[in-house]
Amino acid sequence: MNQNINRSHYRPRASKRRRQYLLHRLPVILIIVLLLVLLSVFCWMLGRHFLGKDSPPSLSPTKGPLESGSPLTESSADIEIFTEPDVSASSTPINSLLEDAGRIAAGYDYDRAIQLLTDSEFYGTDQRITDAITEYETVKASLKSYDVSQVTHVFFHTLVIDESKAFDGDADESGYNQVMTTKDEFLKILDSMYEKGYVLVRLHDLAELTAGENGTKMTRKSILLPEGKKPFVMSQDDVCYYEYMEGDGFATRMVIGSDGKPTCEMTMEDGSVETGAFDLVPILEDYIQEHPDFSYKGARAVIAFTGYQGILGYRTAQSYSDSPTYQQDRETAAAVAQCLRDSGWELASHSWGHRDLGTIEWDKFKADCDKWDNEVRTLIGPTDIILFPFGADVGDWHPYAADNERFRYLKNLGFSYFCNVDSSQYWVQVGDDFLRQGRRNLDGYRMWMDIAAGSDASKRKLDDLFRAEDVFSPNRPTPVVWE
Numbered sequence: 001m002n003q004n005i006n007r008s009h010y011r012p013r014a015s016k017r018r019r020q021y022l023l024h025r026l027p028v029i030l031i032i033v034l035l036l037v038l039l040s041v042f043c044w045m046l047g048r049h050f051l052g053k054d055s056p057p058s059l060s061p062t063k064g065p066l067e068s069g070s071p072l073t074e075s076s077a078d079i080e081i082f083t084e085p086d087v088s089a090s091s092t093p094i095n096s097l098l099e100d101a102g103r104i105a106a107g108y109d110y111d112r113a114i115q116l117l118t119d120s121e122f123y124g125t126d127q128r129i130t131d132a133i134t135e136y137e138t139v140k141a142s143l144k145s146y147d148v149s150q151v152t153h154v155f156f157h158t159l160v161i162d163e164s165k166a167f168d169g170d171a172d173e174s175g176y177n178q179v180m181t182t183k184d185e186f187l188k189i190l191d192s193m194y195e196k197g198y199v200l201v202r203l204h205d206l207a208e209l210t211a212g213e214n215g216t217k218m219t220r221k222s223i224l225l226p227e228g229k230k231p232f233v234m235s236q237d238d239v240c241y242y243e244y245m246e247g248d249g250f251a252t253r254m255v256i257g258s259d260g261k262p263t264c265e266m267t268m269e270d271g272s273v274e275t276g277a278f279d280l281v282p283i284l285e286d287y288i289q290e291h292p293d294f295s296y297k298g299a300r301a302v303i304a305f306t307g308y309q310g311i312l313g314y315r316t317a318q319s320y321s322d323s324p325t326y327q328q329d330r331e332t333a334a335a336v337a338q339c340l341r342d343s344g345w346e347l348a349s350h351s352w353g354h355r356d357l358g359t360i361e362w363d364k365f366k367a368d369c370d371k372w373d374n375e376v377r378t379l380i381g382p383t384d385i386i387l388f389p390f391g392a393d394v395g396d397w398h399p400y401a402a403d404n405e406r407f408r409y410l411k412n413l414g415f416s417y418f419c420n421v422d423s424s425q426y427w428v429q430v431g432d433d434f435l436r437q438g439r440r441n442l443d444g445y446r447m448w449m450d451i452a453a454g455s456d457a458s459k460r461k462l463d464d465l466f467r468a469e470d471v472f473s474p475n476r477p478t479p480v481v482w483e
Contacts, residue, residue, distance in 0.1 A: 094122050094129070101132060106292040108199070108225060110140040143224040146231050148206040151223075152426045153233040153419065153439045154465070155387070158241065159183050161266065161278050162249030163475040172248060177480050178445045182473045183283065189442060190287050192466035193232070194294050201231040201296040202346060203385060203417055206428065207435045218416065218433055223296065235302035235387055235419065235439060236280045237350055241313035251278035253313020256339045261285055265313075281345070302419075303340060304350035304387040307376040312336050317375055330379060337380040348385035349415070352376065357406065358392040365406060373413055384416045391421020391439065399431045407434075423461050447472045448480035 097120055105113040114136050117129050124130075160166040160182040167173055181189075205223055209216045223231050241253050251264035255275065262285070264278040277283045281303065288295045310316035314329035314336075323329070337347060351357055352372035357365055377383065388394075394406035400418075402408070410418070411434070422438025423446070429436040440446070446461065450468035453459035462468055 094126055097122060098128060098132060101136075103292050105136055105139075107295050107297055108143075108293070109297040110136045112297075139226070140224075142226065144227055146223040146225055146229075148220050148223065148231075148430075149428045150426050151201070151206060151231050151233060151428060151437075152464075153203075153235065153437050154442050155235040155237060155421075155439045156181050156186065156280055156442060157237050158239070158245065158250050159186055159279050159283070160249055161251065163473060165247065165249030167475055167477055168248075170248075172244065173477065174481075174483055176248070176444075177477055178482060179441070179443045181443050182475075183278075185447075185471050185473055186280065186283060187287075188471045189466050190284070190294075192471070194291055196465070197229045198232050198294075198465075199225060199229050199296050200234055200288075200294055200299045200301070202299045203233050203235075203302055203419075203435075203437070204346065205231070205296065205299065206233070206437070207430050209416055209433065216433055218430055218435055220430055225296070231296060233302070233437065234284075235304060235348070237304050237387060237389075238306060238354070239279075239281075239303050240306055240309055240311050242309050251313070254279070254281065254336050254340075256336055257282075260339070261343055262336060262339050262345070281340070285343070298344045300344040300346070302346040302348050302385060302387065304348040304385075305376055305380065306350050306354045306389075307352040307372050308354070311376060311379060316379060334379045341381065346385060347380045347383050348387050348417075349376070349383065350387050351389050354389045356390050356392040357388060357410075358394045362405075366409065369409060369413060382414065384414055385419070386410060386415045386417070387419045387439070388421075393418065393420040393436075397429075399429060400434055400436075425461075425464060444472075444476055444480045445482055448476075448478065452479070 097117065101113040101116050104116065114133050117123060117133055120129070122129055157179050160176060160180050163182055166176045166180065166182075201223055205221055207218050207220045210219045225231065239254070241251060246252065246267075251266045252273075253265050254262055255265050257263035257275065261282070263275055263282040265273050265275050266278040267273055277286055280301065284301060288300075305311040308317055308319075310320065310329065310333065312333050314333040315323060315326065316330045316333050320326050320329070340347060349372050352368045352375065355364070355368050357368070360368070394400075394410065395404050400407040407418075416434050418434060418436045419439050420436070421441060423440060424438055425440075427436075427438030440461070442462070442465070447468040450460045450462050451472060457463070460468075
């Protein structure tokens with residue numbers, strides 16, 4: 001009986017002592033568990049640091065001349081498990097740096113891409129940067145110097161955006177059909193030239209004035225491109241959006257977009273105004289953003305202005321001085337022109353009144369040049385390029401000579417680059433203090449002439465750029481005749 005009682009009393013007392021023991025030791029146990037958790041976290045973070053897992057895997061850079069599988073295009077699957085799921089790989093400083101360098105290198109400016117990497121705080125700390133520099137150096141060493149005398153120059157007028165309005169049978173249809181190019185045609189031309197290896201260069205990339213013992217001299221420059229690439233110059237005439245074009249399917253003026261880049265406004269059928277890629281400048285800008293290897297070191301086209309109705313769609317000519325918006329138009333036009341410059345576009349004269357500068361009377365020649373100088377140059381800033389209206393030069397094919405009075409007058413106004421119109425594949429003349437280049441019109445008339453020539457290669461002038469049959473809009477009235 002006592003044994004049973006003792007046994008019954010023993011078990012509860014022992015159980016109570018164990019509970020008291022565990023309660024007494026609980027804080028110690030919790031502290032040990034917490035320390036083990038903290039130690040595990042510390043070891044995990046230390047491992048990430050020494051294994052280089054702080055940065056998410058690199059993204060492929062903007063496409064350019066790099067080989068697939070290069071250090072800049074590879075990503076490691078085993079690193080992805082350490083990447084935070086809500087962090088973009090391109091958001092890290094090193095990856096952003098590599099992407100910037102990749103875009104610059106895609107435009108063949110390997111020196112600037114290398115400089116960007118070597119000047120960065122990460123230089124010497126990340127193998128990807130070292131590998132990128134090595135690859136850029138290798139590609140740079142393989143570049144070929146291109147003969148500037150074999151650089152073609154293509155040009156356009158304002159692009160037709162709404163073909164149904166431009167080709168609607170009214171009095172202006174014939175002119176639009178002859179000398180304008182449509183937006184769709186322009187995009188097809190760009191695609192064809194891109195596929196053929198053409199790369200846009202600046203007119204100033206061909207040659208530059210350099211100082212010497214006997215004054216300034218025009219010196220040929222070296223254009224370095226990979227094997228198979230071909231440089232070309234592009235220009236656009238009459239970027240003024242004349243009053244007669246209103247309601248015919250064209251942009252109405254150029255503006256500065258929300259991204260700080262030049263773009264266009266266009267008045268819609270209901271009278272509303274939209275902003276977008278409604279002419280060559282924003283369309284080409286978008287194309288180069290998508291294809292950075294289409295532009296040599298950030299090159300853009302030459303944009304040329306007359307002055308008799310103002311520039312860029314703003315009525316800046318003196319004849320509009322009574323308008324209440326005249327002064328504001330001049331200020332806005334100047335700001336847009338500066339935006340074009342800042343974005344890499346070259347600005348040029350197309351004469352003030354769209355005159356044939358080679359044949360008009362001397363007094364009218366001087367008056368036109370002076371008007372452009374006073375009304376347009378004061379808005380767009382210094383320029384040394386003139387694109388002759390009608391392609392009418394102030395001399396024949398011989399180099400300009402000192403006795404050429406018109407050349408001397410233009411030279412004294414600051415012009416050193418002179419462009420006429422020539423349907424030859426290329427015509428470049430580098431003189432002592434000037435450069436001349438022939439331009440090729442890629443318009444309705446020229447395309448139709450190629451189509452009409454059929455298989456006669458001697459009469460086809462565009463096949464090195466594109467097949468006219470593949471580009472020509474079916475909405476154009478045919479035949480396209482010159483009037």
